[in-house]
Amino acid sequence: MPRVKCTIAYDGARFSGYQVQPNSRTVQEELEKALSVIHKGLDVKVTASGRTDAGVHAKGQVIHFDTPLAIPALRWPSALNSRLPEDIAVKQAEIVSESFHARFSAVxxxxxxxxxxxxxxxxxxxxxxxxxxxxxxxxxxxxxxxxxxxxxxxxxxxxxxxxxxxxxxxxxxxxxxxxxxxxxxxxxxxxxxxxxxxxxxxxxxxxxxxxxxxxxxxxxxxxxxxxxxxxxxxxxxxxxxxxxx
Amino acid sequence: MPRVKCTIAYDGARFSGYQVQPNSRTVQEELEKALSVIHKGLDVKVTASGRTDAGVHAKGQVIHFDTPLAIPALRWPSALNSRLPEDIAVKQAEIVSESFHARFSAVxxxxxxxxxxxxxxxxxxxxxxxxxxxxxxxxxxxxxxxxxxxxxxxxxxxxxxxxxxxxxxxxxxxxxxxxxxxxxxxxxxxxxxxxxxxxxxxxxxxxxxxxxxxxxxxxxxxxxxxxxxxxxxxxxxxxxxxxxx
Structure with missing residues (x-):
């Protein structure tokens, strides 16, 4: 399955942080919801370079996910941005090898x-x-x-x-x-x-x-x-x- | 009654514009609410240089109001800012003559x-x-x-x-x-x-x-x-x- 690396930006003001938690609006949840729509209901797990706390912003957070879809790298930002809320945007995407990990590969x-x-x-x-x-x-x-x-x-x-x-x-x-x-x-x-x-x-x-x-x-x-x-x-x-x- | 001229800034994103209108959050209403608290319930009418529409911002809007209170000009910004919501701030205030009018005196x-x-x-x-x-x-x-x-x-x-x-x-x-x-x-x-x-x-x-x-x-x-x-x-x-x- 292709692995996709995305660089994302988000305005943290209205998020309870990056990581999914019950009864809170989080960046990870919004990303996974958008991916689920693109994958017609399939759950797609997103891994980030690390969490950010409530109110903290990101100009260059990096995430990865695995997908069965053959969408070219250049098309991923618009595919996701049209389904994401306005306070998150995917700036750039690339197809990476399975050895890439948003968190563990970060230096x-x-x-x-x-x-x-x-x-x-x-x-x-x-x-x-x-x-x-x-x-x-x-x-x-x-x-x-x-x-x-x-x-x-x-x-x-x-x-x-x-x-x-x-x-x-x-x-x-x-x-x-x-x-x-x-x-x-x-x-x-x-x-x-x-x-x-x-x-x-x-x-x-x-x-x-x-x-x-x-x-x-x-x-x-x-x-x-x-x-x-x-x-x-x-x-x-x-x-x-x-x-x- | 002293007339007070204030220079104010507001983030227009969550306002239905400057001017009071029913069932909408407006800048004028928030200013008049804060002034009413300072005046212990007395209605104080605020006059601006002009309206701004929903979503429009101000870095240097000018307003005036008349007050029976003898608050020095330098104290007005903090008196108002402590009672205003975070998306409006009074940047500067001065006591002006009654001939000053925020709208009609503007050139x-x-x-x-x-x-x-x-x-x-x-x-x-x-x-x-x-x-x-x-x-x-x-x-x-x-x-x-x-x-x-x-x-x-x-x-x-x-x-x-x-x-x-x-x-x-x-x-x-x-x-x-x-x-x-x-x-x-x-x-x-x-x-x-x-x-x-x-x-x-x-x-x-x-x-x-x-x-x-x-x-x-x-x-x-x-x-x-x-x-x-x-x-x-x-x-x-x-x-x-x-x-x-």
């Missing part, structure tokens, strides 16, 4: 975290960026960010509930980019722990407000204690940007 | 119309820009736009239902700006007829697709016939950007 991911700095809240950003009523010091944030690039135990930067044993991850890029009132954190790495990007974002925002000194970052890492880092930044600013294979 | 307005050009629809733009699956020719559009700058009878560019007698208006600026896949039309003028900006946008998009030649614009104007111009572009791309006094 890295990039996330972006958007912040807007404005005294008054803005209606257009409410679902799409984190609001900071105070201006953030981009230079301090970039300095702190540099300390997180590399291979470390990120226990301090993941949800205390995380059950994964090995909390060592590698961050290959962590940039703090400013365009006027808007700021974007670009974080790429080999893999991420639960809430890791949102805790990094929350901590860097506290650095930007002068509440945590950039020099403290190595100690926060070394302490391996979630309470040493800043708050978990809200979901609405987070975008799964790209998955690398 | 001009600027609207912007956003278009994104991408083969596949994008979930993040669905409420905030018009989708063009085809690339538009910006140079042709700018050439056509130039013919509309000046004082003309805009009968061809307003809804056939318009009941206003005098359809002469002055456009002072009409720019077609391209940033990658995104295009923005910036239109300023003394005043606008019903649907005028959306018909200009729809016509310029047909120019950009090569369906109407830029040289035809003077004839479309001179014909004074709505059927000569292009389609009315959808509401979601339109922003009331600024009101001039």
């Amino acid at each position: 890295g991911k990039e996330y972006r975290y958007k912040i807007y700095q404005e005294a008054v809240r803005d209606p257009f950003h409410r679902f799409y960026a984190c609001h900071s009523p105070l201006e953030l010091d981009q230079a301090l944030m970039q300095k702190a960010a540099r300390s997180l690039i590399g291979t470390y135990d990120f226990t301090s930067f993941c949800s205390a509930k995380t059950e994964v044993e090995d909390k060592v991850r590698t961050i290959t890029k962590l940039e703090v980019i400013q365009h006027g009132k808007e700021m974007e954190l670009q974080v790429a790495g080999s893999g991420f722990l639960y809430n890791m990007v949102r805790i990094i974002a929350g901590t860097l925002m506290e650095v930007g407000r002068g509440r945590i000194a950039p020099d403290c970052m190595p100690d926060i890492l070394a302490g391996r204690d979630r309470s040493l880092a800043g708050k978990t930044a809200p979901a609405e600013g987070l975008y799964l940007w790209e998955v690398f294979y | 001009g307005k600027e609207y912007r119309y956003k278009i994104y050009q991408e083969a596949v629809r994008d979930p993040f733009h669905r409420f905030y820009a018009c989708h063009s699956p085809l690339e538009l020719d910006q140079a042709l559009m700018q050439k056509a736009a130039r013919s509309l700058i000046g004082t003309y009878d805009f009968t061809s560019f307003c809804s056939a239902k318009t009941e206003v007698e005098d359809k002469v208006r002055t456009i002072t600026k009409l720019e077609v700006i391209q940033h990658g896949k995104e295009m923005e039309l910036q239109v300023a003028g003394s005043g606008f007829l019903y649907n005028m900006v959306r018909i200009i946008a729809g016509t310029l998009m047909e120019v950009g697709r090569g369906r109407i030649a830029p040289d035809c614009m003077p004839d479309i104007l001179a014909g004074r016939d709505r059927s000569l111009a292009g389609k009315t572009a959808p509401a979601e791309g339109l922003y009331l950007w600024e009101v001039f006094y």
Whole structure:
């Protein structure tokens, strides 16, 4: 059976996250419903590179599924998009070998975290960026960010509930980019722990407000204690940007 | 009684437009509800520079209201924002003289119309820009736009239902700006007829697709016939950007 890899985008505002759960609207459920229609009622299971939480967006999530249909790769996006709700779109599709797996073949991911700095809240950003009523010091944030690039135990930067044993991850890029009132954190790495990007974002925002000194970052890492880092930044600013294979 | 002038922004996606109407969620109604709470049940009537239709956004709508309360201008935005829904925000307020009127004192307005050009629809733009699956020719559009700058009878560019007698208006600026896949039309003028900006946008998009030649614009104007111009572009791309006094 051909395996299809799709790159998808979704606006997370009205989803209870990616993964199917009872009585909730999820991205996976919408994808599987659309595929079921195309397959005339047949159940088609979709596998993603990973889950995203409620309110989190994706510009480049990657999924795969197996299909008995002989639809050419180029036709898959329009076949699916005409059956998907407007807050999900398939951007690109290709036929891949059975050895490809959206989750296990991924070698890295990039996330972006958007912040807007404005005294008054803005209606257009409410679902799409984190609001900071105070201006953030981009230079301090970039300095702190540099300390997180590399291979470390990120226990301090993941949800205390995380059950994964090995909390060592590698961050290959962590940039703090400013365009006027808007700021974007670009974080790429080999893999991420639960809430890791949102805790990094929350901590860097506290650095930007002068509440945590950039020099403290190595100690926060070394302490391996979630309470040493800043708050978990809200979901609405987070975008799964790209998955690398 | 002090008169308060406020500059407000709203995301028009979930409103049936600006003006109060039965059984519909409107911007005016939400503003008047918030003011009524601040005034402990007293009705406060809000006057805007003009209405906007369902789905149309505002970055710089202007309103005024009269109040018996002695709240300083600087405190009005937060007093209102804490009682307004998240899709409306008061950006700025000032105390003005009784001779100021949000509608009658306005001497001009600027609207912007956003278009994104991408083969596949994008979930993040669905409420905030018009989708063009085809690339538009910006140079042709700018050439056509130039013919509309000046004082003309805009009968061809307003809804056939318009009941206003005098359809002469002055456009002072009409720019077609391209940033990658995104295009923005910036239109300023003394005043606008019903649907005028959306018909200009729809016509310029047909120019950009090569369906109407830029040289035809003077004839479309001179014909004074709505059927000569292009389609009315959808509401979601339109922003009331600024009101001039």
